[in-house]
Amino acid sequence: MLRVLATLVVLCLLAVVGVRALGLERGSALAMLVGALPLTLLPAYAVLALAATLRRRLLAAGAAVLVLAHLLVFAPALGADALPPGAEQAPRLRVVTANLYVLNPDPAAAARALRALRPDVLVVPELSAAGLAGLRESGLLDDLPFAVTLLLDTRQETVGLLSRLPLLDVTTRESAGRELPRATVRVGGTDVRLLTAHPYPPLSVFADLWRASLEDLRAEVEDVDGPLVVAGDLNADRDHALFRDLLDTGLRDAHDARGRGLARTWPASAPFLHLDHVLVRGPVVLDVREARIPGSDHLAVVADLALP
Numbered sequence: 001m002l003r004v005l006a007t008l009v010v011l012c013l014l015a016v017v018g019v020r021a022l023g024l025e026r027g028s029a030l031a032m033l034v035g036a037l038p039l040t041l042l043p044a045y046a047v048l049a050l051a052a053t054l055r056r057r058l059l060a061a062g063a064a065v066l067v068l069a070h071l072l073v074f075a076p077a078l079g080a081d082a083l084p085p086g087a088e089q090a091p092r093l094r095v096v097t098a099n100l101y102v103l104n105p106d107p108a109a110a111a112r113a114l115r116a117l118r119p120d121v122l123v124v125p126e127l128s129a130a131g132l133a134g135l136r137e138s139g140l141l142d143d144l145p146f147a148v149t150l151l152l153d154t155r156q157e158t159v160g161l162l163s164r165l166p167l168l169d170v171t172t173r174e175s176a177g178r179e180l181p182r183a184t185v186r187v188g189g190t191d192v193r194l195l196t197a198h199p200y201p202p203l204s205v206f207a208d209l210w211r212a213s214l215e216d217l218r219a220e221v222e223d224v225d226g227p228l229v230v231a232g233d234l235n236a237d238r239d240h241a242l243f244r245d246l247l248d249t250g251l252r253d254a255h256d257a258r259g260r261g262l263a264r265t266w267p268a269s270a271p272f273l274h275l276d277h278v279l280v281r282g283p284v285v286l287d288v289r290e291a292r293i294p295g296s297d298h299l300a301v302v303a304d305l306a307l308p
Helices: 004-020 025-033 043-054 057-078 107-116 128-136 204-222 241-247
Strands: 090-096 122-129 146-148 158-163 167-174 177-185 191-195 228-233 276-281 286-293 300-306
Touching: 004 025, 004 043, 004 057, 025 204, 043 057, 090 177, 090 228, 090 276, 107 128, 107 228, 122 128, 122 191, 122 228, 128 158, 158 177, 158 191, 167 191, 167 204, 191 204, 204 228, 204 241, 228 300, 276 300
Parallel strands: 090 122, 191 228
Antiparallel strands: 090 300, 122 158, 146 158, 167 177, 177 191, 228 276, 286 300
16 A cells, blocks of 8 residues: 555646646646645655665655655755845845735734835735724834825725835736736935736636736846836746746846745645745846735745846
8 A cells, every 4th residue: 555655646746747847837736736845745755765675676766756856846946146346245136025915814913014114116915004004003104105005995905115215106906806006216326117016816716817927027038128126916927837938038036046945935834835036137136035924914025136
């Protein structure tokens, strides 16, 4: 029975690896398994040890393929980029993305935690009217007086964009049914374009909207010249094909840039998916970390950028 169980594990994991390689993640279960691939493939090591002990060559070969796939998946995420000369003395921009959670029981406490992070630019997916009131009550809006919130009624959630620096060239973009703010900030004489993002999750009922959102974001990124930051809850990570397509435009994930590509941000209580991202093209990533926000089911991402 142990051999049969191990064989089934190998066959299932090989199928997941095939889905990842071919970009065929469809439906909630496959999207979850592929998104959590660094964790999904961990049983392969136990199976390899068991197969070696039992001297089952075919089982060992299948497990060895899975171990190799696991190494290929996470190894590229561990190497930090070298900082260019002068980067640490260059003008800086702290970008924070924090999914506030539309049902957050204490938005004011969440806002106080966000204020303590001292962001220059803050992207807030799942911002509701109650959440906006909490931001105002905490004094965060005094620190970040330039804001685009797009709340049309008290029942709606939106993606908020708040900034300490003046927001220039403010626009919105409709993407798969959501209105998303875009703006430019000037950092040390350099204009940086900001794109907020919050695709629908890749649940079966939203699968088409999820794909359309990420494809639309890629097309928009390709049309932007100059320094660029994309931030938000992308409901995708580096093992989803659509996210890899997004990185193919020249964007760099802040976590990958600092050798922290295995970081996870959801759910906050026991993260196993990396859904929240700061992606850059042009700015140098000096540091990136996660932060807990009271009442949110996501960890926030705090990225310190430099504009050499």
